[in-house]
Every structure is written in structure tokens, then in C-alpha cells.
Amino acid sequence: MPAVASTRPFDPLIHLDGLWTLELAQRFLPIDGMPPTRYEAADGKLVMSPRDGSATSWAAFRLGFLLDEPARAAGHAVYSALDVRTDLKGWIEPDLVILRKPVRQQTWIEPDQVLCPVEIISPSSRRRDQIDKPIICARLGIPYFLHVDIRGDEVLVELLHLADGGHTTHAKALSGQRFEVSDPFPISFDPAVLLEPDSRTLQRLSFGRGARPLAIPRHAPRYGGALL
Template structure:
């Protein structure tokens, strides 16, 4: 994960969104500036926090697998209670731009580029070895600070998936439910859902010497 912060100066004029802007832009970054000046992409995740651009590489195969499997199952659960689920979408909180792995929203996102964080019921992160601080410390703290009612974390340490659900209480997240692979994770709020976390990963591991 890389960060870049710059002293405020007049915003330069650009015609086409480009990642070259990251090296030329001299103002403090905002969500609006990033959305206007940087191109949409299917590669690195580009977020904005406290005036800094945060660039995260594309996720590994395990994280993509969990996102696919969990997203499919969660979507069915949230639609039963008239909520909406999306993967890796733009969630804006003031000048900050979050791109959570999972976003459960009160309203549909059809036709939108961004969603205000006030519409978020639950935000979720999939934690792997390379970004443990982000998923375990930083994002829960940031989501709690802006009032997101629930936080879901899937931890892939040692390829043994663990799911934990937290509810916001007095400005901090308190654990509601948790389970590791081989047991049942069950939640009742903000919607009912249950799963054995072991179901989220493809079983094969690379043979010795393979990438």
C-alpha cells in the first residue's frame, strides 16, 4: 500500500482522467478530485483518506475467491430484507473515498458512481497477510468514526477463513458473532445469514515451487 500527500496548491487543468495526475497534482486529494481526475480501472484500488491517495494492488486469488463466493451468498440474504449488496464500490464520506470489499446499502446503486456512507448498513473487508493492519485496525476505526452500523471481517490467515461481525456501540465496534472454518458462522442482524467459512476458499494449494 502506498500513500501520497501534497501541500495545497492551485488545481491544474486536465482534459482526460489519467494516472499521470498522481505525480502532477499539487493540492490535497479529495474524493471528488480523485473521481474527476483519475480513470476508472480494474486493477489497483485507489482510495482517498485524510488528503492522501492510497493505492492498493489487485487482490490475490484467495481474496477474489472469497469475494465471489461470499458476495453471491450474501446478496441472497440481503435482498430478503430489502437491502442491496455490492463489491468494491465507491463509498464517499466527506472528502474521503472508501472502496470496501463488501458494501450492504439501504438504497440501490443503479446509475450511480458513488454512494454516500450514510446509506451504508454494513461494510466488509477481506483480510490477507499483506494488509492485516488495514482490515484489522484501520478500516474498523475509520468506518466506526463515520457511523457505519455494522462491520464484517473475513480473515484468511494461514488459509483458514474466519468470519467476524461487529456492531457499532458508543463509537466503537463490539463483536456480535465469529466462527472459523469447520464451524458455523451465524448472524441475525442486520439480516440473517449463516455459513461454514471453509466453504469460501478453493481447496487446492500451489505445489512446491509454483507461484
């Protein structure tokens, strides 16, 4: 008896499981009908996580602004929502990425272009954000990795530095303290500025004299733009 052909429609989440590559990602992502989602991959397995809420959006906005000027002064560039290639069957999408030099119209970022990924740790993917991604980046030789961990009214900022094949703590500070480093470029701020303000404190926030606030949309398209 002849085999009956399957009538199941093609579903990339099912039919490409374990087979994802950068080429397939460009062809099939984002997936139609899915809610706003961050797509990453490891060993051909698609890793999806929901877009986070207002706390992450605000922290990314503020941190991108704080990093932008000192990074540019050192010849670097801060981007949002870029895909960093980890191998032929994997990539990560940090909340922000500091590149060694600006790029133009580039879809996939190579590891040797990355100075420092920045991850706002998500409750839905805490292990991947805090443990797995730094390990991946250390294996790729990326010299720095910046964590922001928001828990209620407290925030921890921690900068990791590559040494002896792994990342070690270079600097860290809690809200109310001073996060201050000279490498990879000088920057100093109280992590509390990354917390969402209330209506009273919002009016007191300063972006710097004559500065124009920069939008860093958390729901940016997959291939985001530079903060230049």
C-alpha cells in the first residue's frame, strides 16, 4: 500500500528543530503570528524568550545613553538588538552591544567585532543571560560582558573581563553605590539611574546639558541600529 503523503503544513518551529542556521534564520524569522519574541539559537536549536516589560526597556534606554558618549570618544559604537554569530548554527541577541568600531548595514555581527555585550537579565531566561551567554562569549574571545540585574527597587551592574579563558569580575556596584571603570573606556554612574522613575523623580532626571535623549526601543526590529 503506498505511503500517504503528510498534509501537515510546514512549521519552522517543528520542521527546523535542531537544524537552525544563520541562513535559515534570515529566511524564516521572525515567525508570522508569534508575539514579540527574541530569537537566539544554540547548536541548531532555536531559543525563544518573550520581550520583557517596562523595567528592562527603561534600563536599556538609560544605559545606552550613558554608554554612548564615552564609547564614541574611545572609537567604539553602542547598538541595540544586534545578532552576534556564535557559530554556523547559533547566535545571541544581547540587549545592547558595544562594537569595537561602527558598522553599516550589517546583519550578522562577528565575534571579533564585539567589545562588550550588555545583558539586562530577564526573569524568564536568567540562567541563559547570566551564565550561558558569558561562557559562550568567553569561548569566542569577547573581552568584556556587562550584566544588569534588576530585582524590585535594587539593581546590580557587573562588568566581566576575559582572563585565562574565562570571565572574571572587573567591577560591580549596587544601586546607591558608584559603578566606575576606566576600561574598556571611562564611565561612572550610580546604578539606581537604571531603575524606572516615578512621576516625581522623572522630572528631575537629567540627560546632560544640551543632550537629546536617545531612543533604544526594547521592541526594536531584529536588526537594530547604532546609537550614533
